[in-house]
Amino acid sequence: MRRAVIAACMLLASPTTSAEEVIHVAYSERPPYMITQPDGTPGGLTGAPATAAFKHAGIPVQWHKVPTNRQLMMVKDHASPSCAIGWFNTPERRQYGKFTKPIYRDRSWVVLTNAAFAARNIGSLAELARQHDARVLVKDNYSYGELDAFMQHWQPVTAISTAPTLKMVQSVSKGMVDLMFVSDDEGHYIIEHHAGQQAPNLRLLQFKDMPRGMERYIMCGKSVPDEVIARLNKAITFK
Known part of the structure; x- marks a missing residue:
């Protein structure tokens, strides 16, 4: 009986004690948007707020510094949950990706x-x-x-x-x-x-008729849970 009770308690505890799945986050060196810091995390205009959002949301991350086309491949690959930093939110990308709240807006x-x-x-x-x-x-x-x-x-x-x-x-x-x-x-x-x-x-x-700068986002693949997006949105401070 005692073993059964212990086993039941372990089953009940497993959702909170199991390790959370790591999110693979891709970026490329692109100053002033993304500049690799000494600790291996991205800094810069979009890198810093993205890094802070994952940290404050308590989401485990593995950083990948890869070219932009490779970033898109990672986001489209449903085998592992992946995100990329600083992308525009376009109708085409919404077909294969999820977007957080904006993390930065270009001036022009x-x-x-x-x-x-x-x-x-x-x-x-x-x-x-x-x-x-x-x-x-x-x-x-x-x-x-x-x-x-x-x-x-x-x-x-x-x-x-x-x-x-x-x-x-x-x-x-x-x-x-x-x-x-x-x-x-x-x-x-x-x-x-x-x-x-x-x-x-x-x-x-600089032209007077140039369109306004665009907002930049964290773009994630469809395999990234909505709950992760919600936690990131809560942690993002850009307004």
């Missing part, structure tokens, strides 16, 4: 270009749309918010890259392409901290 979009293209003195998106020979560099599987529709209407010469942002910046500086769209935060950070010898040939163009 800007055009990162080189001195030769900047010499055209373009002052708005409306004027840019008339430059049909412009060569635009975009990141593979990225969304540029409202600029996606703008580029579909504009239909410039488009080059798609899987390279890190700084490699893409080199292509702009060397004149291999004319421009790329970046957030105001990222553009100024690149010019001030990472452009190096390329800086004198780079320009940031």
Whole structure:
């Protein structure tokens, strides 16, 4: 009888004493959004609030620093619960992912270009749309918010890259392409901290008709329980 009572107590206790499943969280080095800290966690504009949310929610995490396309593969893979940091919430991504509350909002979009293209003195998106020979560099599987529709209407010469942002910046500086769209935060950070010898040939163009910056989220796969999303939302402090 005593053994039966002990066994029953163990069964009742097991849901609270069993180890919680680890969430695999992916990110890539992308200052100022994500900068790996000495302890291996991501810091930066989106990395820091995401790290804090998982910590304050008490959710066990395994961090993975991987390229963006690999992040999407992890989120789409239902075999293990995975999330990725700093993604836009789009209708396409909602088909395979769940989103938390926003963790950050970009200030605005800007055009990162080189001195030769900047010499055209373009002052708005409306004027840019008339430059049909412009060569635009975009990141593979990225969304540029409202600029996606703008580029579909504009239909410039488009080059798609899987390279890190700084490699893409080199292509702009060397004149291999004319421009790329970046957030105001990222553009100024690149010019001030990472452009190096390329800086004198780079320009940031700010247009009055540029759409507002987008909110960024933690995107998780369908295998991540809704209860985990709810706990993260409760821990997220961005308003």
